[in-house]
Amino acid sequence: MGEILALDRAAFPGEPTWGPENFLAELPGKWALSFLAQEPSELVGFSISSTPPERTAHLHRIAVATDRRGSGIGRRLIEETLAALAPLPIDRYTLEVPDAQRASGFYDALGFRRIVRADEIEDYLARRGKTAKRDAYLGPRADRRIYVRELAR
Ligand SMILES: CC(C)(COP(=O)(O)OP(=O)(O)OC[C@H]1O[C@@H](n2cnc3c(N)ncnc32)[C@H](O)[C@@H]1OP(=O)(O)O)[C@@H](O)C(=O)NCCC(=O)NCCS
Numbered sequence: 001m002g003e004i005l006a007l008d009r010a011a012f013p014g015e016p017t018w019g020p021e022n023f024l025a026e027l028p029g030k031w032a033l034s035f036l037a038q039e040p041s042e043l044v045g046f047s048i049s050s051t052p053p054e055r056t057a058h059l060h061r062i063a064v065a066t067d068r069r070g071s072g073i074g075r076r077l078i079e080e081t082l083a084a085l086a087p088l089p090i091d092r093y094t095l096e097v098p099d100a101q102r103a104s105g106f107y108d109a110l111g112f113r114r115i116v117r118a119d120e121i122e123d124y125l126a127r128r129g130k131t132a133k134r135d136a137y138l139g140p141r142a143d144r145r146i147y148v149r150e151l152a153r
Pocket of ligand 1: 065
């Protein structure tokens, strides 16, 4: 647990980090859809996903060690998750980017598309039970981006 907490702190400097309670929280499908990227002597990445209701999977968090970025580890973590999702009755894989620039190019490279239409954003918020926070996602003050990858069925 110490290694994953240290990687998380380094990956999100100046932001709220996750504690053991976040990593260990029980969520539907989480243990089959979350991955560690392990090199012989160190943890170099992780991804945490789950399957909330409504045939959707969601990426909660992903990080790669600073000195190992750009070598395909993030791609591999997402591809492992997509492979684990393939046999499940899941139509879409979603995630949120908390500010304008963060990691958008990474998700573009991995075949996600940004949701911009208000009705799609509303649908996403309803599926995730987040309608009370819609100001953060819709309108001129919106600062969060939502990405989706539709899964072939
Ligand atoms: C985002 C993150 C997980 C990417 O991991 P990574 O191992 O460096 O990514 P990869 O090397 O697998 O890159 C996969 C593809 O995304 C592209 N990519 C990665 N980061 C990118 C960026 N910041 N901007 C544009 N493209 C990017 C790569 O060029 C690569 O494209 P290709 O396979 O077509 O050549 C990593 O940078 C990280 O941990 N960032 C800090 C934590 C964070 O921001 N997490 C996401 C929160 S929303």
